[in-house]
Amino acid sequence: MAMRIVAESARLLGAPRLIPIASAHIDGGLYHGDSGTLFAERLVEGGAQVAVRSTLNVGALDLMGCSRIRLEEPARGMARRMMEAYRKLGCEQSWTCAPYQAGHRPDQGSDVAWGESNAVVFCNSVLGARTNRYGDFLDIACAVTGRAPDYGLHRAENRRARLVFDVSGLSAPFLASEIAWPVLGSLYGREVGNAVGVVTGMPRHPGEDALKAFGAAAASSGAVGLFHIAGVTREAPDAETVLAGAAPEAVTRVSPEMIASARAGLSTAAAPKVIDAVAIGSPHLSPAEFDTLERLIAGRRLGVPIYACTGRHVLAGLEQSGRRKALEATGVVIVADTCVVVTPILPELAGGVLMTNSGKFAHYAPGNTGYSVLYGSLADCVESAVLGKPSFTDIAA
Amino acid sequence: MSAAPEILVPGRGSEGEALVLTAPISFWGGVDPKTGRIADVRHPQHGENLSGRVLFLPGTIGSSSASAVLLELVRNGHAPAALVLDEPDAILLLGLIVAREMGWETPMALRLGRDVFASYRGTIVNVADDGALTIAA
Numbered sequence: 001m002a003m004r005i006v007a008e009s010a011r012l013l014g015a016p017r018l019i020p021i022a023s024a025h026i027d028g029g030l031y032h033g034d035s036g037t038l039f040a041e042r043l044v045e046g047g048a049q050v051a052v053r054s055t056l057n058v059g060a061l062d063l064m065g066c067s068r069i070r071l072e073e074p075a076r077g078m079a080r081r082m083m084e085a086y087r088k089l090g091c092e093q094s095w096t097c098a099p100y101q102a103g104h105r106p107d108q109g110s111d112v113a114w115g116e117s118n119a120v121v122f123c124n125s126v127l128g129a130r131t132n133r134y135g136d137f138l139d140i141a142c143a144v145t146g147r148a149p150d151y152g153l154h155r156a157e158n159r160r161a162r163l164v165f166d167v168s169g170l171s172a173p174f175l176a177s178e179i180a181w182p183v184l185g186s187l188y189g190r191e192v193g194n195a196v197g198v199v200t201g202m203p204r205h206p207g208e209d210a211l212k213a214f215g216a217a218a219a220s221s222g223a224v225g226l227f228h229i230a231g232v233t234r235e236a237p238d239a240e241t242v243l244a245g246a247a248p249e250a251v252t253r254v255s256p257e258m259i260a261s262a263r264a265g266l267s268t269a270a271a272p273k274v275i276d277a278v279a280i281g282s283p284h285l286s287p288a289e290f291d292t293l294e295r296l297i298a299g300r301r302l303g304v305p306i307y308a309c310t311g312r313h314v315l316a317g318l319e320q321s322g323r324r325k326a327l328e329a330t331g332v333v334i335v336a337d338t339c340v341v342v343t344p345i346l347p348e349l350a351g352g353v354l355m356t357n358s359g360k361f362a363h364y365a366p367g368n369t370g371y372s373v374l375y376g377s378l379a380d381c382v383e384s385a386v387l388g389k390p391s392f393t394d395i396a397a
Numbered sequence: 398m399s400a401a402p403e404i405l406v407p408g409r410g411s412e413g414e415a416l417v418l419t420a421p422i423s424f425w426g427g428v429d430p431k432t433g434r435i436a437d438v439r440h441p442q443h444g445e446n447l448s449g450r451v452l453f454l455p456g457t458i459g460s461s462s463a464s465a466v467l468l469e470l471v472r473n474g475h476a477p478a479a480l481v482l483d484e485p486d487a488i489l490l491l492g493l494i495v496a497r498e499m500g501w502e503t504p505m506a507l508r509l510g511r512d513v514f515a516s517y518r519g520t521i522v523n524v525a526d527d528g529a530l531t532i533a534a
């Protein structure tokens with residue numbers, strides 16, 4: 001069955017052949033309804049086992065027991081059966097959307113089959129490994145067969161940049177700020193759609209967590225599978241190299257006005273007086289992001305909870321050092337193995353307002369949770385959580 | 398009016414009211430897998446339901462779980478009557494490929510240039526078993 005799915009996808013895509021893959025990241029373990037559970041169990045019944053290293057994306061349950069998931073039976077049981085089926089297929093119990101920060105980092109130039117839009121874009125862009133945007137079910141089918149259709153971003157000629165996204169017109173303080181990355185990513189995704197582009201005019205490497213936020217936002221607002229940042233990402237020592245000598249098909253010169261509009265577009269709440277919760281960690285928080293969170297909270301008691309989503313790879317460290325308890329004592333709710341937009345965690349609340357620093361949460365929270373969203377930097381999110389109402393410090397673009 | 402699009406994924410012929418989307422959509426997070434309602438508040442067709450409709454899709458964006466949402470809609474009977482795409486979408490159509498593997502009856506997926514999508518707005522569209530699209534009313 002797995003090979004038929006791979007072959008049928010290859011036909012649909014016009015791929016001439018299948019190629020071997022080095023690893024997979026599986027996005028099929030999240031419960032959306034019984035159909036996905038039945039599919040995974042069909043693979044198990046057929047005796048399937050993954051042929052390559054395969055990490056798992058988030059599930060619908062917090063198996064670490066940090067947060068309370070409001071998923072009722074029979075859905076809860078089906079979600080658990082689904083997670084169990086993927087374990088039986090031989091997948092690693094990573095349960096994170098940031099596998100690249102949990103020790104799964106394929107070599108540059110290697111072919112892999114990854115699902116989860118933010119993981120795909122990070123894998124291609126920051127690690128320089130080669131994957132398409134694998135949908136649920138094809139990822140596990142490739143993992144079982146160890147093969148993937150040879151098309152798209154597996155082929156070098158499709159990885160060169162065709163568009164230029166020039167940020168040199170933005171202020172240095174803005175580009176150095178945390179908020180720049182989700183906002184730029186959101187704008188970039190909308191501008192390029194599914195094309196490959198190169199960002200020019202970045203004065204320095206912004207750090208891995210910034211690239212993670214950029215990619216996640218770009219893959220939410222567009223169908224971005226690969227981006228380049230000149231002087232920063234693996235395949236782009238400079239813009240000329242990644243444009244492969246050709247003139248760009250279009251150049252977007254990003255203006256402060258475009259940034260203001262993209263930033264405003266991340267919020268759907270109209271000037272709320274209070275907020276009900278803060279959610280951070282899409283993609284899952286890294287240890288460095290927890291350090292920043294702790295520093296910003298500075299031991300204060302929060303007025304509304306901060307839901308901090310992360311993977312068990314980070315949780316272990318937080319527990320050993322006693323930091324998990326300290327954070328929870330301030331009012332932080334740690335969510336492991338899953339997150340607040342993929343499964344019901346936030347209290348059901350008509351007219352609820354959720355503040356976030358994540359471009360991806362900003363995109364999906366209104367549709368998936370019913371909360372309207374207010375977008376701000378992590379510092380603003382923490383101050384707002386302490387006060388229970390929005391608090392903003394502006395950085396001019 | 399009639400068109401003979403390429404069949405991307407075979408399925409049963411059907412008839413339904415056209416739903417022509419004017420912007421790309423992310424099925425995951427954008428469509429409620431229980432009902433088929435468009436849940437993305439930023440989407441121009443927010444609030445419409447794609448269940449039983451002949452869905453004209455100018456493109457898809459966002460999550461790689463689109464296939465899972467479509468598979469669930471097929472299983473619970475809220476899938477579109479047919480999907481008409483501008484270009485093959487490997488993520489979304491996987492939902493139909495897997496549904497066929499599971500032995501569930503699937504809607505047909507067809508390929509048609511997006512420039513003619515608008516001419517189907519507000520009509521009832523018949524999808525023949527060979528993929529031919531006809532405006533029935």
